[in-house]
Amino acid sequence: MRQLIDLTGTIRNGMWGYGHPFPEPLVQPLATVEQDGFAAHRMHLHSLTGTYLETAxxxxxxxxxxxxxxxxxxxxxxxxxxxxxxxxxxxxxxxELEAAVGGCLQPGDALLIATGWDRNWHRAGYTDRCPYFGEGTIDWIIDRGVSMLGVDVPSVQDPRSEGELSVLNAYYKENRLLLAPLVNLRAAEGAVPWQLVVLPLAIPELCASPCRAIVMRL
Incomplete structure (x- = not known):
């Protein structure tokens, strides 16, 4: 059987968020089988809720x-x-990236970076204490022609930089895609290629959307 790994974080009431102007995600029962004969839910989400795919x-x-x-x-x-x-x-x-995958990446490939930070998905400090891209990291990624960057951190920018977005600006100048934040990347072991499948919601006017992301062995 083909190995499938779900990289998608769960969306729950009270989960982490990015602060203003993003509202807190809210999932509520709208109808129940007992009262209405069917079940349905109301979802109040923004485009950067949970694991999402984002464009320039x-x-x-x-x-x-x-x-x-x-x-x-x-x-x-x-x-x-x-x-x-x-x-x-x-x-x-x-x-660190060079040592891990420098000899494998080809232009057009996706790069997924596992730091283990997903262990804090439901813990305090997930967004404001996360690891971030150091000097030269985004340039290394851009120079290797990565078409989609996936990370298990909620931001590639230093969370202490108070709204500074220079890392994202440099990346999006190249019209590439960002997939974040991911979970379960530690399960994708071995220096082998994976097939990545990312399916955002079909709302074409958005620059980002919650998505389902999986990898499978090629």
Missing amino acids: GHLYPDRELLGDVPLERCVLRAWVAQLPEKQELEAILPE
Whole structure:
């Protein structure tokens, strides 16, 4: 049987968020079998809820939205960079990526970076104490032609940078895709290629959307 790994974090009431202007996710019963003869729920979510796929339209008004992204760009060969367990506010360095997958990546591949930070998905400090990209890391990724970057941290920017988005700006100038934050990447072991499948909600006007993301052995 083919090995499938779900990289999608669960969405629950009271979960982590990015703060203003994003509302807290809310999932409520709308109808029940006992009272209405069927079950349904109301969901109050924003575009960066849980695990999401994001386009350059997040920062550039003239760049692509989800409706511009063909399915072919959502099904990719992926390499998983298994980094040492990262601690609070620890930098992710380009030399670590080079050691993990530098000899494997080809232009157009997806790069998924495992730091182990998903262990904190439901803990305090998940967003404001997370590991981040150190100097030169995003340049290393851009130079290798990565078409989709996936990370198990909620932000690649230093969370202490108070709204500074220079890392994302540099990445999105190249019109590439971001998949974040992921879970279960530690299960994708071995220096082998994976098949990544990412399926965002079909709302074409959005620059980002919650999605389901899985990898399977090629």
